Amino acid sequence: xxxxxxxxxxxxxxxxxxxxxxxxxxxxxxxxxxxxxxxxxxxxxxxxxxxxxxxxxxxxxxxxxxxxxxxxxxxxxxxxxxxxxxxxxxxxxxxxxxxxxxxxxxxxxxxxxxxxxxxxxxxxxxxxxxxxxxxxxxxxxxxxxxxxxxxxxxxxxxxxxxxxxxxxxxxxxxxxxxxxxxxxxxxxxxxxxxxxxxxxxxxxxxxxxxxxxxxxxxxxxxxxxxxxxxxxxxxxxxxxxxxxxxxxxxxxxxxxxxxxxxxxxxxxxxxxxxxxxxxxxxxxxxxxxxxxxxxxxxxxxxxxxxxxxxxxxxxxxxxxxxxxxxxxxxxxxxxxxxxxxxxxxxxxxxxxxxxxxxxxxxxxxxxxxxxxxxxxxxxxxxxxxxxxxxxxxxxxxxxxxxxx
Ligand SMILES: Cc1ncc(COP(=O)(O)O)c(C=O)c1O
Numbered sequence: 001x002x003x004x005x006x007x008x009x010x011x012x013x014x015x016x017x018x019x020x021x022x023x024x025x026x027x028x029x030x031x032x033x034x035x036x037x038x039x040x041x042x043x044x045x046x047x048x049x050x051x052x053x054x055x056x057x058x059x060x061x062x063x064x065x066x067x068x069x070x071x072x073x074x075x076x077x078x079x080x081x082x083x084x085x086x087x088x089x090x091x092x093x094x095x096x097x098x099x100x101x102x103x104x105x106x107x108x109x110x111x112x113x114x115x116x117x118x119x120x121x122x123x124x125x126x127x128x129x130x131x132x133x134x135x136x137x138x139x140x141x142x143x144x145x146x147x148x149x150x151x152x153x154x155x156x157x158x159x160x161x162x163x164x165x166x167x168x169x170x171x172x173x174x175x176x177x178x179x180x181x182x183x184x185x186x187x188x189x190x191x192x193x194x195x196x197x198x199x200x201x202x203x204x205x206x207x208x209x210x211x212x213x214x215x216x217x218x219x220x221x222x223x224x225x226x227x228x229x230x231x232x233x234x235x236x237x238x239x240x241x242x243x244x245x246x247x248x249x250x251x252x253x254x255x256x257x258x259x260x261x262x263x264x265x266x267x268x269x270x271x272x273x274x275x276x277x278x279x280x281x282x283x284x285x286x287x288x289x290x291x292x293x294x295x296x297x298x299x300x301x302x303x304x305x306x307x308x309x310x311x312x313x314x315x316x317x318x319x320x321x322x323x324x325x326x327x328x329x330x331x332x333x334x335x336x337x338x339x340x341x342x343x344x345x346x347x348x349x350x351x352x353x354x355x356x357x358x359x360x361x362x363x364x365x366x367x368x369x370x371x372x373x374x375x376x377x378x379x380x381x382x383x384x385x386x387x388x389x390x391x392x393x394x395x396x397x398x399x400x401x402x403x404x
Contacts, residue, residue: 032346034353034361043067045382047358054358055386057316057376060252062225062333063295063305064381071255071294078290086283090117091272094283102289103260105296106248109223109231111240112262116271119284121220121249121259122148126155127275128216128247128261129187133158136182140174140213142166144195147366149187149218158182165192168203175211184213190222190233190246194367194375196327196334198226201237209242216245216261221334224253230299230306250284253299256291258284309333309380312387316378319391323398328373336362336373337394340403345372348401355393 027033041048044067047056065071078098088094099117107115118124129152133139137158141149144165153160161178163170171186178184186208188199201217208215219232227235230253234243245267250258261271272278298305313333320327326338339345342363349361352374359374367373376390397403 027346032350034346034349037358045379045386049358052356054353054356055382055390056358057378057382057390058358058360059379060221060377061255061379062221062253062309062377063255063299064379065253065255065295065298068255068294068298070298071291074294074297075287075291078286082286084287085285088282089279090283091279096283096286096289098286098289098293099283102293105293106260107262109229109296110246110248110262111231111235112246113265114268115260115262116268116275116278117284117289118259118261118275118278119281120257121247121251122151123277123281124247124249124259124261125149125152125187125218127152127277128245128271129153129185130155130157130276131271131274132156132183132214132267133185134182137184138178138181139185139187140171140178141187142171142189142192142199144192145187145189146193146218146220149189149216153187166197166200168200168207171204171207175207175213179211184211185216186213187216188218190217190219191226191332191334193221193334194336194362194373196221196330196332196336196377198222198236198331199233201233201239201243205239205242214244216247217243218247220247220249220252221332223248224295224299225306225309225333229303250288250292254292254295256284256288256295258288258292305380309378312378312380312382315384316376316382316387316390319387320376320394323391323395325394325398325403333378335376335378337376339372339374341370342372344401344403345374348397348403349374351397351401352393355397357390357393 037049039047044064047054086094102117103115125148133156135157139153140161143162161174163174217233222232224230226232234240245263247261250256317327317335327335339348345361352359359376362373362375
């Protein structure tokens with residue numbers, strides 16, 4: 001008993017760090033805190049925050065499908081047919097015929113044998129990587145991969161190896177060094193979420209084939225955006241038959257929430273029975289699944305939406321560049337604007353926000369030190385007037401703050 005008391009007295013309070021964390025409160029005090037802005041109303045390309053309208057260039061709603069009447073109606077029907085939630089895991093009482101229909105449709109879009117729907121994209125990466133990369137196996141990742149791929153590796157019993165962004169020589173060295181492993185998975189973003197550049201998929205696939213490694217492509221920002229049918233990075237490069245696994249989220253082009261992985265039938269079957277984030281979490285709600293199915297219908301029927309998305313992306317990127325801003329390696333609807341250090345980024349964000357433009361400040365650890373940026377992203381439904389208003393605001397703020 002005495003020993004327990006002694007130990008208890010010595011133990012630090014696990015909450016101590018919370019009281020010491022002041023950085024965010026300091027920014028709030030100065031009116032520069034950009035996060036958790038409560039949106040009161042939204043009509044897709046514009047939102048209302050504290051009574052003021054802002055043009056939304058911070059959303060991943062690439063195809064502008066969140067407010068499409070057909071999509072809303074399909075979501076409503078599903079909610080009235082099945083109720084508001086599934087109240088259980090896919091594994092037990094949480095599989096609807098809608099989940100299975102979605103899996104068939106996604107497998108067809110990705111050119112795969114099979115697919116498996118999870119409750120979020122984040123959980124998809126956690127489940128897939130932790131189930132496949134077991135003790136003695138290795139997962140090799142580009143250093144700028146999304147956090148969910150990294151977290152999946154941290155949950156896995158195997159080893160995580162990272163290489164410098166886009167450096168195929170470094171990838172080759174990593175493959176050589178780990179040639180004796182009990183299986184290698186190379187996991188990469190198809191479109192890098194903070195840079196907006198497309199992975200050199202042919203280069204990565206060739207290396208994987210040479211070393212007998214398997215490849216997982218995270219197509220969160222590529223599905224619906226890249227490829228003639230919106231099939232993503234592999235479709236864009238015409239190499240769907242050479243990519244082992246493709247992961248997608250529904251929180252971007254598909255106007256919903258959820259995620260999926262597609263690939264060979266036996267791998268999907270294995271993941272169904274070993275993916276802990278699938279088995280131990282409730283499934284995607286009916287309205288969310290129906291939303292994705294409806295988005296797939298619209299994608300098939302209206303390819304002009306994707307064409308318009310790319311026109312809008314080119315328009316905004318070229319406009320920002322001609323104002324003198326640095327959009328780095330962007331080549332997709334994700335267009336980051338270099339914004340200096342953390343302080344400068346917050347001031348830049350606030351001036352644009354007050355000028356009626358919603359952007360997302362991106363700071364370390366989401367991006368490397370000294371490369372803060374305001375991340376803008378374009379939708380198919382932005383009008384040219386809206387994009388011009390965004391460019392006007394950037395130009396005005398850039399001049400005021402002496403940026404560019
Ligand atoms: C590249 C990438 N992968 C995975 C995810 C996770 O997706 P979700 O938002 O569906 O959990 C995201 C979302 O930000 C992402 O950008």
